[in-house]
């Protein structure tokens with residue numbers, strides 16, 4: 001937790017549950033990433049946290065934006081982003097969304113299928129398009145499965161067709177899965193992209209851009225390789241495969257920019273046991289799976305927690321949310337331990353919750369209000 005957040009929490013004691021984000025930390029992360037990969041243009045993946053203070057700060061830093069929906073595009077424009085700095089990166093777009101984005105001046109679109117290419121050719125003529133490849137997500141703690149991307153063979157055909165239909169065949173993209181802890185996932189994907197660049201050049205289609213997606217990890221319960229390690233691996237693979245003819249590079253970080261800039265402050269609602277001599281306590285918080293902690297699904301992301309009793313004796317706990325839904329249990333198998341002194345009414349902080357939390361909060365499920373947010 002940054003000092004600024006610690007001071008805000010102790011000075012203001014804001015009502016819980018709430019997320020507090022240190023926007024200076026977002027800026028620090030952005031600068032660190034740009035120093036590590038100076039040749040790559042940063043398109044912030046807005047879905048990680050679309051709050052206006054974050055978008056505005058990033059506009060001021062000359063960031064570009066990867067938007068998943070027309071709503072996110074509107075948010076970026078409202079924050080002052082130029083339409084040229086926005087990529088409509090979802091490969092699944094409503095026709096009406098494409099029409100509105102194009103009318104607003106957005107000219108960069110992702111796709112991974114014939115039917116989507118057809119929409120773009122009709123509704124966004126002349127735009128720069130890039131095709132998303134299906135790549136391995138091994139090593140990612142929050143994988144994106146087979147939902148997005150297409151095979152190399154189909155991408156080849158689609159890019160040839162894009163050129164023939166009056167679109168600008170700009171490049172290729174991939175996403176190695178979120179919270180990706182292995183550098184070789186990027187290296188393997190870059191090799192795949194480079195082969196397709198060569199194939200397409202032979203077919204007369206000269207691509208100019210490689211979009212390496214997001215996935216850069218942050219530290220939750222485990223150490224992860226630093227951003228410099230990823231940058232070195234990526235630049236090594238790019239030079240190995242493209243030599244002196246390096247294409248434009250795009251990265252779409254989400255989690256890396258905002259994850260460690262946020263802390264959720266919550267309240268312990270109840271501490272109980274299922275039987276008198278059961279060593280395991282059940283700790284119920286005023287935030288849970290439906291209050292925004294969706295990435296605890298499968299106990300995939302393990303947030304660190306701190307309490308007023310840290311340093312004293314601790315024991316095993318199951319940690320659950322406040323709703324009446326049986327799925328609203330965050331951690332049952334991950335061997336979490338919390339101080340034995342923990343009691344109803346204590347405050348508890350969940351660290352590194354700046355990404356993929358606020359927007360996952362449900363609308364009044366069980367009557368609970370969506371997560372409050374403070375940007376400082």
Ligand SMILES: *Cc1c(COP(=O)(O)O)cnc(C)c1O
Nearest residue numbers: 045178179214215252253254255
């Ligand atoms: C979600 C997403 C990102 C951001 O991923 P992170 O793992 O948060 O960096 C980037 N690009 C696309 C296309 C995405 O869907």
